[in-house]
Amino acid sequence: MHLNPYGADAVNLAADLVNDRPATADELAARCRAAGLVLEMPVSESDLDQLTATLARWEAVVDAPDDHERARLLNGMLAAAAAYPRLTDHAGGWHLHYRDDDRPLGAVLDSLIAVGTALHLAGRGIHRLRRCTVTECARVFADTSRTGRRRYCSPRCANRDAVRRHRSRG
Numbered sequence: 001m002h003l004n005p006y007g008a009d010a011v012n013l014a015a016d017l018v019n020d021r022p023a024t025a026d027e028l029a030a031r032c033r034a035a036g037l038v039l040e041m042p043v044s045e046s047d048l049d050q051l052t053a054t055l056a057r058w059e060a061v062v063d064a065p066d067d068h069e070r071a072r073l074l075n076g077m078l079a080a081a082a083a084y085p086r087l088t089d090h091a092g093g094w095h096l097h098y099r100d101d102d103r104p105l106g107a108v109l110d111s112l113i114a115v116g117t118a119l120h121l122a123g124r125g126i127h128r129l130r131r132c133t134v135t136e137c138a139r140v141f142a143d144t145s146r147t148g149r150r151r152y153c154s155p156r157c158a159n160r161d162a163v164r165r166h167r168s169r170g
Helices: 008-019 025-034 045-062 067-081 105-124 155-169
Strands: 086-088 095-097 129-131 140-142
Touching (some): 008 025, 008 045, 025 105, 045 129, 105 129
16 A cells, blocks of 8 residues: 555545454455555464554544644554655555564554554644544544545435434424
């Protein structure tokens, strides 16, 4: 996976994984491949365990009560996961890695999620990571909209809320 300047690919992968957590190492591998990651090592249960810990820390970033706390929590993730940036061409094109080489998938995801989220929030706005506005829905999404005002995780939730608001007026 190549990080775009806004970190959208990595932060969307994190949201996908936190909203529907993989149950097995094979499922994790399949979903990472589908997201464009090049898996250089076999995926193990310890990778799944590390991902579970990473997603717990990431959800704390999502649910932070204010911008400064969000930044503090994310900076902690960055300090623990990231290494100095390095150029690599392992996937058929030059790009940056923010991690050491030859790391297992759990460590790669830890770094990718932290750096991708930081790039997304710094590039698009610190507020562009949240939970769906619909009360019954707790799904996380990264706001990649042009205006930065997205409130729902999906068109389904947006429609559900619109119908609810319409019926409450009648």
